[in-house]
Amino acid sequence: MQKILPLLIKTHKAATSLQGLSNQQLQQLLRALGDELIAQTNALLKANAKDLARQAPDNPRNDRLLLTEARIKNIANSIKKVAKLPDPTGKVLEQRTLPNGLQLQKISVALGVVGAIYESRPNVTFDIAALCLRSRNACVLKGSSEAADTNELGVKLIKKVLKAQGVNPDVVTLLPAAREVVDQLFTATKYIDVLIPRGSEGLIQYVRKNSLVPVIETGAGVVHVYVERKANVQKAIAIAVNAKTSRPSVCNAADTILVDKQVAKSFLKGIAPLFKAFEVKVFADAAAYGLLKGYPHLQKAAPSDFGREFLSQQCAIKIVAGIDEALEHIATYSTRHSEAIISEDKKACERFIREVDAAAVYTNASTRFTDGEEFGLGAEIGISTQKLHARGPFALEKLVTEKWVIRGNGQIR
Numbered sequence: 001m002q003k004i005l006p007l008l009i010k011t012h013k014a015a016t017s018l019q020g021l022s023n024q025q026l027q028q029l030l031r032a033l034g035d036e037l038i039a040q041t042n043a044l045l046k047a048n049a050k051d052l053a054r055q056a057p058d059n060p061r062n063d064r065l066l067l068t069e070a071r072i073k074n075i076a077n078s079i080k081k082v083a084k085l086p087d088p089t090g091k092v093l094e095q096r097t098l099p100n101g102l103q104l105q106k107i108s109v110a111l112g113v114v115g116a117i118y119e120s121r122p123n124v125t126f127d128i129a130a131l132c133l134r135s136r137n138a139c140v141l142k143g144s145s146e147a148a149d150t151n152e153l154g155v156k157l158i159k160k161v162l163k164a165q166g167v168n169p170d171v172v173t174l175l176p177a178a179r180e181v182v183d184q185l186f187t188a189t190k191y192i193d194v195l196i197p198r199g200s201e202g203l204i205q206y207v208r209k210n211s212l213v214p215v216i217e218t219g220a221g222v223v224h225v226y227v228e229r230k231a232n233v234q235k236a237i238a239i240a241v242n243a244k245t246s247r248p249s250v251c252n253a254a255d256t257i258l259v260d261k262q263v264a265k266s267f268l269k270g271i272a273p274l275f276k277a278f279e280v281k282v283f284a285d286a287a288a289y290g291l292l293k294g295y296p297h298l299q300k301a302a303p304s305d306f307g308r309e310f311l312s313q314q315c316a317i318k319i320v321a322g323i324d325e326a327l328e329h330i331a332t333y334s335t336r337h338s339e340a341i342i343s344e345d346k347k348a349c350e351r352f353i354r355e356v357d358a359a360a361v362y363t364n365a366s367t368r369f370t371d372g373e374e375f376g377l378g379a380e381i382g383i384s385t386q387k388l389h390a391r392g393p394f395a396l397e398k399l400v401t402e403k404w405v406i407r408g409n410g411q412i413r
Contacts, residue, residue, distance in 0.1 A: 248312050
């Protein structure tokens with residue numbers, strides 16, 4: 001703990017200073033942060049270019065790492081949207097007066113210090129910092145070495161704005177990128193209230209198994225799109241193409257397409273040229289392989305290809321006999337992130353909604369909408385696939401806990 005203990009102590013001490021800020025001060029702070037990012041666009045792009053230069057050109061994670069002028073503008077706008085969201089703390093959730101005159105209130109309060117471990121994506125640095133500040137939480141950030149230069153400059157800019165706004169800059173702390181820091185965080189129960197891993201399934205499971213600090217998972221996405229026998233085929237093709245190709249490196253992108261045998265021929269014939277344009281590599285089961293013969297990026301699927309989160313222009317395709325087989329397949333391989341059915345049969349859609357266990361379940365829409373901002377929640381820390389505390393887009397409203405406040409006048413028990 002010697003390496004990071006002083007940083008954790010500073011952040012823990014600074015956390016209480018956020019409780020005394022007014023709502024207007026917090027809003028002004030985030031607006032100023034958004035403006036600072038726009039003003040420092042060129043500096044951020046230069047830092048990001050250094051990170052990208054260390055990566056192999058064909059690394060599928062490069063898209064997650066990449067910042068552009070448009071992406072920086074989007075991050076800044078997202079921060080300003082968070083500023084406009086209502087303060088989630090200080091809400092009276094329940095109140096009553098006991099027969100003895102004690103006045104009880106249950107109110108929402110900040111978690112305290114939020115630790116976050118994440119990979120590749122430098123936008124997460126700004127998202128988490130903004131959400132934590134808005135909810136009066138301090139944060140300790142552990143990014144990856146891949147984004148070290150971008151994250152270092154990003155937190156430097158955040159601290160600059162905090163200081164200019166009269167806020168203790170220690171409420172946001174960036175830890176060294178070295179991997180051994182992660183293990184040190186696991187035992188920091190005195191200084192970190194919750195730990196949130198965001199990244200690969202391997203990272204999430206490692207944190208879950210080893211941390212003594214309570215963990216809120218943001219899960220990897222093995223996402224299915226099921227084309228049911230009564231699907232509008234053209235609608236299904238458009239949805240599947242969007243779910244797979246619009247941004248394949250993110251967790252809400254489709255990984256496996258399940259197709260009912262009654263519409264398989266027409267669906268695969270229609271989607272093949274569109275997938276070809278994006279050079280999507282298809283891992284097909286025997287039935288789909290036969291129908292896709294001639295497709296240039298075709299490979300026979302191995303059992304391990306179902307249940308893979310590809311994070312690239314690759315997907316698995318399996319033909320199923322009906323909804324029972326589709327539901328069984330999803331139950332077996334889903335990571336409970338986002339699942340979709342495409343069908344004009346309302347009964348089939350409602351059954352899918354009832355029986356599929358996932359944070360987000362779709363009918364006749366792309367899974368790419370599983371996102372805090374798309375849901376109107378503002379920026380997000382990630383998509384939670386667990387069932388305790390938060391599920392789905394893990395955004396501002398879930399960065400709080402509860403406190404009982406009891407006001408008395410000398411009562412004793």
